[in-house]
Amino acid sequence: MTCIASRLSAVKPSASMAVSQAAKELAATGIDVIDLGLGEPDFAAPAHITKAAFEAASRERMLYTASLGTPDLRKAIAAKFKRENGLDYALDQIAVANGAKQIIFNALMASVEEGDEILLPAPYFVSYPEMAKLFGGVPVTPECLAEAGFRLTPEVLEASITDKTRWLFLNMPSNPSGAVYSKEQLQALGAVLAKHPQVLILSDEIYEHIIFDGRTFVSFGAASPELLERTLVVNGVSKAYAMTGWRVGYAAGPKDLIKAMATVQSQSCTSVSAPAQIAAKAALEGPQDEVSTFCAAFERRRNLVVEGISRIDALTLDPPEGAFYAYIGCAALIGAVTPSGQTLADDVAVAKYLLDEGHVAAVPGTAYGLSPFFRISTATSEEVLIEAVTRIGRAVAKLKK
Numbered sequence: 001m002t003c004i005a006s007r008l009s010a011v012k013p014s015a016s017m018a019v020s021q022a023a024k025e026l027a028a029t030g031i032d033v034i035d036l037g038l039g040e041p042d043f044a045a046p047a048h049i050t051k052a053a054f055e056a057a058s059r060e061r062m063l064y065t066a067s068l069g070t071p072d073l074r075k076a077i078a079a080k081f082k083r084e085n086g087l088d089y090a091l092d093q094i095a096v097a098n099g100a101k102q103i104i105f106n107a108l109m110a111s112v113e114e115g116d117e118i119l120l121p122a123p124y125f126v127s128y129p130e131m132a133k134l135f136g137g138v139p140v141t142p143e144c145l146a147e148a149g150f151r152l153t154p155e156v157l158e159a160s161i162t163d164k165t166r167w168l169f170l171n172m173p174s175n176p177s178g179a180v181y182s183k184e185q186l187q188a189l190g191a192v193l194a195k196h197p198q199v200l201i202l203s204d205e206i207y208e209h210i211i212f213d214g215r216t217f218v219s220f221g222a223a224s225p226e227l228l229e230r231t232l233v234v235n236g237v238s239k240a241y242a243m244t245g246w247r248v249g250y251a252a253g254p255k256d257l258i259k260a261m262a263t264v265q266s267q268s269c270t271s272v273s274a275p276a277q278i279a280a281k282a283a284l285e286g287p288q289d290e291v292s293t294f295c296a297a298f299e300r301r302r303n304l305v306v307e308g309i310s311r312i313d314a315l316t317l318d319p320p321e322g323a324f325y326a327y328i329g330c331a332a333l334i335g336a337v338t339p340s341g342q343t344l345a346d347d348v349a350v351a352k353y354l355l356d357e358g359h360v361a362a363v364p365g366t367a368y369g370l371s372p373f374f375r376i377s378t379a380t381s382e383e384v385l386i387e388a389v390t391r392i393g394r395a396v397a398k399l400k401k
């Protein structure tokens, strides 16, 4: 006899959380573990953001707000979409939720019927398939190989769409691969989608501001404006402003979908916390110089990791184009034998070996739907990253083929 609903039977807890838990357990035995499992910026949020929230909370009462978010915050979001992405949205096309994650959750709850297919180009963000399954959706996960820059191609997209496809999820820069799409690449995908009017598009642009080598970020909405009436552009303040714990995400999209998402929100958490919405407004409207400083730091760390990994023959890594992860290929390690005589059968075993032998916590590619890889987060100091790459190199050198 269980008290757990059957809809949870196929849903897994977050893989990156599980890795961090394993790292914590090892660290509790006194071992010095470097945890590169979780992805959250290691900077403090810019001071004016926290100040705005604290001042407001000490000055006035903090009450429930509209489920879609305060009009003030939605105005700041509309201005952001106009200024940074060239997109025009009315306030009733904008929703605010407790993180981009809750935005996605609300959107799926509002739109997915049992058996609908959710197209998730792999490697994908770990939560997408699990959320899809919660609502009876069926994840379809075409592999986007390293040789194709981990990008979905028009051919693979066309071959993956069926009459049951409800959503295509795009995520750029990608967690875990860092892949970014050019305007032309997005338009080529848009041309395929134009032929399939039943497909909604969710463009997760939460890493928009963490983009390297002088690339310009192009929102899917801006590249394919003819698809805007079925596109949900998702973003949030977690990554750009180092505000993960404030829990503010937002989206813009078709009015009927946004309205349905507001209904979901009003019957669950009511609204995002009022001070957090004030902080998010300050983030979007205030000075943006620290966003560039964070990005420059992430780019230096990316360079350092790419350089370090290039010195380990058995591993592969093309420079990630954005976000703060390195998705490292480990095909040459599969079948290798550890000093204790274990054969590494897959990337789960590789990640476990790196933790046990190198004391570095990384997430296996299996969690992102594309193997054999492991993901490390580069959201930590340069010294820690240098030490982590050195440890990975040492552990790999102990393996026998």
Ligand SMILES: Cc1ncc(COP(=O)(O)O)c(C=O)c1O
Pocket: 039, 098, 099, 100, 101, 102, 125, 171, 174, 175, 204, 206, 235, 236, 237, 238, 244, 247, 248, 249
């Ligand atoms: C691709 C992607 N989307 C969404 C999120 C969730 O962001 P938020 O903190 O706004 O819920 C993450 C967080 O890791 C992410 O990597």
